[in-house]
Amino acid sequence: MILLSFLAAALINKESNRTVLVWGSYGELAPGDVIAQSDLIAIRVMLPENSRRYLSVKADVIGTVVLRKLGAHELIPADSLSNAPYGIDTRATPIEVLKNDLPMDLSRGSIVDIYALPNEVSQSAGRGDLTHLVASEISVVSVDQKSKDLGGSVGVVISLPISQVVLVLGEVPLHRIVLVKHG
Template identity: 30%
Template sequence: MTLGKNDAPSAVRAQPPGWRDPRLWIGVAIVAASVVAGARIIGGSDDSIAVWGVAGDLAPGVAVDAGDLEQARVRFADPADAERYLRVADELPADLVLTRGVGDGELLPRAALGTADDAGTVALSVSVPGSQVPTSVGPGSRVDVWIVPDSGDDKATATLAVEDVAVIDSPVGSSDFGSSSTDRQLVLGIPDDTDLSDLILASGAGRVMLVGRG
């Protein structure tokens, strides 16, 4: 052993791995897998729904077809709100007619839709006790409207006020409309040649009953 002589090995500069180094390809595979997994997670978290919007101003009574519509993806805070609009996944009926005007860029609400049979109608708002309207009835439903007798009249029978009419809208019930907070307010498309006097009086007295037609 020689005093003062440094026997430490000389330093060797680290070389980056070559393209044939398996460690390089393992790293590439890990990165690629991470990207794919991240994309799937992000894609899976997209809970937006494709609904129809209006491509231009449309007036009441106008027939609606695919050329009048454009797709829009919307994320609804309350899933129940999505049912108020016509989804792209739904089959578009052939004889759609607007029962009220819809502006350019608006989503297409089910409440604004009717058929050619709804032409020549007036919109009538009625109050119906919650127990006298099927829970499935809502905008777009078709119903028969009956007037039930006063509870104190044992001999009277229910009478058919109007048959097979469209439910145009179903606003949130309010105790300010009708006699009870359980009443439902429904807007019906009634033929404009119908005598509405009895129906209006029955509505105010809570004597209207609806029968859904499917």
Template identity: 30%
Template sequence: MLNSSGNLDAPPALRATTPGWRDPRLWIGVALVAVSVVVGARVVGGADESVAMWSVSRELAPGDVLEPSDLEVTRVRFAQPADARAYFGVDDELPADRYLLRGIGVGEMVPRAVLGAPRSDIAHVSVSVPSAQVPPSVRSGSVVDVWLAPRPGAETARARLAVSEVTVVEAPRASSGFGAEGQRQLVLGVADEGVDLARVLTASGTDRLMLVGRG
């Protein structure tokens, strides 16, 4: 717009105004900051709740002795803090008897109940079992029941339990080097009580042994 002197009028200057406390944008910003603070505090707090525990760096079989070189540090967050007492933490002193009563897999934490002194009444027995009668999940450290199938021709006979809760000490893969085709050569820890041990040894290699996993 021209003024009386023929020049254009400059538009009036607009001053920036500070948003008032009623401005919804202000409250949205405050809410976002508050949410960020709460989430960050929870993340940091959750990380602080993890504890350093011992786990094993290699697979260990029943009867092995746990050595310090087998251990590595794993940070774990327990849903119930009391559950940590069932395992060895890095601040715990390992017992003098570190004989493994069952196997431990790679990366598994070390339960207190798995360590103890060797049992003199357990014999390590090598047996031949048909591969079809060995559950695929069976490995070193598995606990199984050993059953005897009926003898050939005994149609009315039933399978019977030979010995229960036997630990699998070794469970190599099936190989032609272990004898007849389709056989698994396993090492079982059987109580040396005479009768049970004799049943297992007598049935080994006769295609009569069957293993039933117990978890």
């Protein structure tokens, strides 16, 4: 009788535990990022009615392109990735930023907003520029750690939508560029 009770309890528990493993983002991902294995974590969740909206760990998502911002440890919706090699037309764009104008822990995959502050060039030209937001929710592709350790300026490569490349590059010589990291 006791054995039968344990078996019944185990069967009920098994039937009620309908969890699935789906992909989640390890860190923040921005539109245009290409998914690598290091960007993914498997998350066990119970999604009885919404499981089709999310990507099972059986799905091969390496190399797909992120279409919308994904937060750290967020479940990855199926419609947030594209198999197209250029789901969003982006360019890896190098910029130079003063060492004190970026977070110390800035690294590949960080999401940043880019601000332009007046500098000596814009002030001596008589421009009345104010501090302004140049681009938001931009993904960092790489940070030149060697230049970061030396001081002065740091080379940072960012992933920009093609429509913003000229705008951002036009701001660099005329302004002091500051990167503000999300989260």
